[in-house]
Amino acid sequence: MADTAAVKARIRQAFHRAAGTYDQAAVVQREVCQYLADFAASYPCPGPLERVLDAGCGTGHALPLLAARYPQADLLALDFASGMLAHVRGHLRVCGDLEQLPLAAASMDAVWSSLAAQWCRPQALFGELARVLRPRGMAWIATLGPETLCELRDAFRAVDDLPHAIDFHCPQTWQRAAEDAGFAVCGLLRRPCAALDTDLRGLLRHIKAIGAHTVSHTPRTPLGREAWHRLARRYERWRRPDGLLPATYDVILLALERRP
Incomplete structure (x- = not known):
């Protein structure tokens, strides 16, 4: 994802506006939060x-879980x-900003971050x-990999060649960046x-309701009727046997120890 002030401002504004709808729509986010909690328990x-x-806490849905898990911690x-x-x-x-934390050096014993890292440069x-x-x-850390929203990426190929989801990093990129940082x-x-x-x-209302629909600094023209029909027809190839359409999140979980 391009790292520009304009993109960051649009991402921040999108999440700011989505605050009132986030909790109702954040089904996947709550599921990933539980994945991360179970994963973290194996790496105390x-x-x-x-x-x-809690870095990138959103509306704070992970805080009760963290308070119960670490009752002695601030x-x-x-x-x-x-x-x-x-x-x-x-x-x-x-x-x-996670890339410029307003915190003192060596001031934290642990960092939890669920589905915020993907908006940052590793x-x-x-x-x-x-x-x-x-x-x-x-x-x-819970972040997202390159197969995230693979169905939507595929469907938009029937419409145009523009990016319609951010370029998520692969696990190896996250791992190398973590090791390089110590x-x-x-x-x-x-x-x-x-x-x-x-x-x-x-599905698209879900993505917008959690604020995760910003891709670039370039304003997008709404899809016309014919383009929308092409998009919807192409997405139908992903319909599951139970009759539901999926939007897949490629979740990457990391447990990292700060080297002495």
């Missing part, structure tokens, strides 16, 4: 765990969309996480997860 933080950062909720942070209750909140993200984590601190990769897992609906309009 060595040493005391007093300060945990939780810090960070997101770059102020509208999302406004829904967080009962925890310290910070509005900030090198910049892991450089910041390594900076704010204490030596041997843990980072548990992390040991303790665990890496890849698994699919799918949003489901009876029709394509419902």
Whole structure:
């Protein structure tokens, strides 16, 4: 994904506007959050765990889970969309960019980040996480791989050659960036997860309702009737035996330890 101020501003605004609809639509996001919790349990933080950062917390749906899992820890909720942070209750909140964390060096014992890393440059993200984590601190990350929204990418080929989803990084790119930043990769897992609906309009409403529809800084012209019909016809090839249409998320889970 191009890293420009214009793109970041549009992404931030999209998530800000989606804050009111996010929780109702975030079925996949809650499922991935549970995947990450189960995954993280296999890679506990060595040493005391007093300060945990939820990096890209959204409306804070992971915070009750983290509070139950780490009752002794102070939780810090960070997101770059102020509208999302406004829904967080009962925890310290910070509005900030994951690529420029407004936190002191070695100030965190662990970092949790579920479905936020894909909006960042891997090198910049892991450089910041390594900076704010204490030596041997843990980072548990859920991000997205290149097969995400593969059905939508395929269907749009019947319409035009423009990008209609961001270019997600492969697991090897995430792993190399983490190691270059000073992390040991303790665990890496890849698994699919799918949003489901009876029709394509419902799936696209889901993507928009969680704020994840920004691709570039170039405004898009709405599809005309004929283009929409071509898109919908092409997407039908993905309809499942149970009658539902999927939008697949290629989920990558990482457990990282900050090297001393």
